[in-house]
Amino acid sequence: xxxxxxxxxxxxxxxxxxxxxxxxxxxxxxxxxxxxxxxxxxxxxxxxxxxxxxxxxxxxxxxxxxxxxxxxxxxxxxxxxxxxxxxxxxxxxxxxxxxxxxxxxxxxxxxxxxxxxxxxxxxxxxxxxxxxxxxxxxxxxxxxxxxxxxxxxxxxxxxxxxxxxxxxxxxxxxxxxxxxxxxxxxxxxxxxxxxxxxxxxxxxxxxxxxxxxxxxxxxxxxxxxxxxxxxxxxxxxxxxxxxxxxxxxxxxxxxxxxxxxxxxxxxxxxxxxxxxxxxxxxxxxxxxxxxxxxxxxxxxxxxxxxxxxxxxxxxxxxxxxxxxxxxxxxxxxxxxxxxxxxxxxxxxxxxxxxxxxxxxxxxxxxxxxxxxxxxxxxxxxxxxxxxxxxxxxxxxxxxxxxxxxxx
Amino acid sequence: xxxxxxxxxxxxxxxxxxxxxxxxxxxxxxxxxxxxxxxxxxxxxxxxxxxxxxxxxxxxxxxxxxxxxxxxxxxxxxxxxxxxxxxxxxxxxxxxxxxxxxxxxxxxxxxxxxxxxxxxxxxxxxxxxxxxxxxxx
Numbered sequence: 301x302x303x304x305x306x307x308x309x310x311x312x313x314x315x316x317x318x319x320x321x322x323x324x325x326x327x328x329x330x331x332x333x334x335x336x337x338x339x340x341x342x343x344x345x346x347x348x349x350x351x352x353x354x355x356x357x358x359x360x361x362x363x364x365x366x367x368x369x370x371x372x373x374x375x376x377x378x379x380x381x382x383x384x385x386x387x388x389x390x391x392x393x394x395x396x397x398x399x400x401x402x403x404x405x406x407x408x409x410x411x412x413x414x415x416x417x418x419x420x421x422x423x424x425x426x427x428x429x430x431x432x433x434x435x436x437x438x439x440x441x442x443x444x445x446x447x448x449x450x451x452x453x454x455x456x457x458x459x460x461x462x463x464x465x466x467x468x469x470x471x472x473x474x475x476x477x478x479x480x481x482x483x484x485x486x487x488x489x490x491x492x493x494x495x496x497x498x499x500x501x502x503x504x505x506x507x508x509x510x511x512x513x514x515x516x517x518x519x520x521x522x523x524x525x526x527x528x529x530x531x532x533x534x535x536x537x538x539x540x541x542x543x544x545x546x547x548x549x550x551x552x553x554x555x556x557x558x559x560x561x562x563x564x565x566x567x568x569x570x571x572x573x574x575x576x577x578x579x580x581x582x583x584x585x586x587x588x589x590x591x592x593x594x595x596x597x598x599x600x601x602x603x604x605x606x607x608x609x610x611x612x613x614x615x616x617x618x619x620x621x622x623x624x625x626x627x628x629x630x631x632x633x634x635x636x637x638x639x640x641x642x643x644x645x646x647x648x649x650x651x652x653x654x655x656x657x658x659x660x661x662x663x664x665x666x667x668x669x670x671x672x673x674x675x676x677x678x679x680x681x682x683x684x685x686x687x688x689x690x691x692x693x694x695x696x697x698x699x700x701x702x703x704x705x706x707x
Numbered sequence: 708x709x710x711x712x713x714x715x716x717x718x719x720x721x722x723x724x725x726x727x728x729x730x731x732x733x734x735x736x737x738x739x740x741x742x743x744x745x746x747x748x749x750x751x752x753x754x755x756x757x758x759x760x761x762x763x764x765x766x767x768x769x770x771x772x773x774x775x776x777x778x779x780x781x782x783x784x785x786x787x788x789x790x791x792x793x794x795x796x797x798x799x800x801x802x803x804x805x806x807x808x809x810x811x812x813x814x815x816x817x818x819x820x821x822x823x824x825x826x827x828x829x830x831x832x833x834x835x836x837x838x839x840x841x842x843x844x
Contacts, residue, residue, distance in 0.1 A: 644782030646760050654728050706783055
């Protein structure tokens with residue numbers, strides 16, 4: 301079966317893609333913001349509420365036991381997906397932002413001292429900047445920032461920013477603004493060589509290539525379920541067991557305790573120590589369904605589709621005169637940011653929207669990146685495994701028409 | 708022509724374009740035709756807060772009490788929308804601007820066709836024009 305036929309079959313599993321918006325077929329190219337959900341994931345949420353909605357880990361009854369079992373099976377699925385060594389290393393969060401804040405408080409407050417350095421890059425999403433700025437305010441730590449090349453990649457001597465004072469390196473694997481893939485594997489080694497810990501923001505990476513946290517050897521990796529065909533409001537913090545065990549508690553309350561008394565409270569074991577309150581049960585179960593669904597496509601196929609998308613999009617970027625493609629580094633995912641010297645990105649987005657195409661315009665929560673490039677933002681088309689070559693051809697036509705209208 | 712008449716005129720003009728792409732083409736033309744705002748007026752005082760793109764609106768009151776507006780934006784569609792609204796209020800007196808109903812935007816169908824950020828921006832522009840009306844009576 302050809303790739304385009306296979307993509308067509310995959311599209312059938314996404315009810316939302318089969319609709320007209322503004323009178324034309326929807327072309328959804330805002331996958332870096334959030335991916336759509338396959339029928340299997342939607343059905344999984346419905347099944348939960350139809351058949352076994354119940355609170356987990358406490359009820360001594362049939363439904364509670366079923367919900368608890370499904371939630372813990374889900375954790376096993378995430379563990380396998382990330383290549384973690386045990387389910388104790390898989391902490392459920394509300395998403396990437398939540399996971400980073402957890403580490404900034406539960407590890408950072410204790411371990412960052414005056415003058416200690418936290419290293420990030422100019423390409424970071426605000427979610428991987430602001431929690432560290434706030435941590436530095438609390439602890440008198442110092443935030444250091446790796447600059448970028450004009451093509452959006454880190455400068456080649458990025459390792460020079462790692463110093464004996466570096467205690468933490470927190471970097472995004474794939475830029476949500478440019479699609480550039482950064483050399484995090486090497487960075488992890490460099491950081492460990494000076495005894496620093498490493499957090500990887502995997503939000504934009506998880507839906508593009510296979511990863512293995514043990515091979516990477518990162519200390520933490522965070523991602524959001526909704527960018528991986530799962531529901532919103534649920535994400536994962538992977539942490540090495542020894543690191544998680546050494547961390548203070550973050551949110552406190554039910555579920556995360558061992559024993560509570562007014563003379564003092566002791567805390568639960570991993571992973572529950574970091575999961576206060578009733579978890580996002582159906583979200584957690586549906587995320588594991590999304591992972592099952594995605595892995596089932598096979599990484600080879602996912603890669604093939606992305607190669608097709610990148611080749612088609614490179615043609616779009618290079619064939620339209622005056623269009624400036626931002627962040628052209630070769631090592632990338634199928635995500636394209638572009639501007640036109642005489643046109644506001646918002647205008648491009650509005651006219652593409654009129655033609656049924658969903659793209660994102662603005663600063664994409666990476667204002668320092670745009671400041672470094674002396675721009676204020678871009679229009680961004682980002683792809684998922686269900687985006688076909690036909691859609692890219694239509695996008696090209698619509699983009700040319702858009703620019704014609706605006707000039 | 709009264710404010711209401713000018714609004715009616717815009718409603719009929721927009722009704723002539725069957726598709727939204729054509730309506731947008733018209734808005735873009737309006738934006739292109741709007742005279743460029745003097746760079747010295749593109750300052751914080753004239754900047755409208757709450758727009759995704761930057762919009763500046765300045766007003767001047769002539770001796771007979773009529774208000775005259777100039778405006779600009781770094782986004783052409785936004786500029787077209789400012790132009791469209793200013794056409795209604797250009798040369799009107801402060802109190803009339805304050806009192807003017809704004810239903811015509813709904814009738815054109817503009818509001819439902821805009822993204823929430825853009826319609827918030829539009830609301831911010833209208834508020835600024837009405838504030839000028841209030842202060843320059």
